[in-house]
């Protein structure tokens with residue numbers, strides 16, 4: 001049996017990088033098992049669900065890896081109507097998901113801000129305040145975050161994508177609108193306001209080393225984050241980063257690397273929420289379930305109406321784009337049951353770490 005005591009109590013960059021580079025399958029499986037046990041003992045065995053609504057693929061940003069970046073003219077842009085969003089929220093409520101996520105391309109402007117505020121208020125009212133709401137609508141000014149928090153959103157996910165400022169710069173245009181420090185400050189503002197604050201990174205990027213990934217894990221710890229959603233980097237052919245695809249490791253190795261990242265994070269931040277992201281499912285149909293066994297505890301089934309799902313592809317071959325919410329749910333339930341994973345229905349599933357932190 002591997003001894004992880006030292007790593008857990010005093011995680012060093014070197015030790016984390018060594019684990020990320022580990023290729024002995026027996027040892028890697030022991031790592032996943034240890035993280036799974038750690039999760040069970042700290043926050044329980046069940047997974048919490050957050051139904052995800054992809055509100056709009058209109059984005060003002062131009063991230064070099066993203067299929068819905070504003071420069072990609074091949075994308076059909078859409079904006080869900082209020083009726084469509086509220087119907088999805090109603091589905092989440094009646095199907096006992098406990099929580100939902102409203103995700104959108106990053107937009108500024110009063111109309112957008114007020115629209116989110118109204119949606120959050122209406123959903124809280126419509127569900128008698130029983131449905132938890134997470135927002136993922138990009139880097140915004142502190143006042144906007146405060147307005148949405150006061151409207152009833154209590155969790156926010158803003159991925160840093162890489163904690164290494166040099167690597168971050170290679171993923172974004174150098175136009176002054178995509179700054180690393182802006183994003184970092186936004187994360188700090190979210191915490192200050194009181195949100196359960198989440199971030200995340202892409203794993204297996206061109207030019208990314210195991211030391212960069214070890215630094216990402218230490219970044220989460222240093223920032224004392226409440227939730228993490230991280231997944232393998234997956235290419236989109238209509239993006240500038242696609243030109244570097246020859247530098248990538250194979251997708252199955254990116255999957256294994258992501259599972260190791262999840263396990264290591266679980267061991268060094270025992271009580272946070274960790275999502276099993278959809279990008280894992282793009283590589284392996286059971287990728288999310290494998291992530292749960294390796295330490296993740298959140299799954300976000302898609303509830304976007306099928307008509308618009310193909311138009312929200314940050315990476316190519318996103319799974320489930322031909323499904324409706326009902327089918328996404330039933331397939332997920334079946335997969336989880338087959339792997340002996342229970343769902344905690346009707347629960348917000350707040351981050352235990354946030355409860356202790358505040």
Ligand code: SF4
Nearest residue numbers: 059061063066069106
């Ligand atoms: S990653 Fe997010 S902010 Fe960047 S272009 Fe895509 S949707 Fe917009």
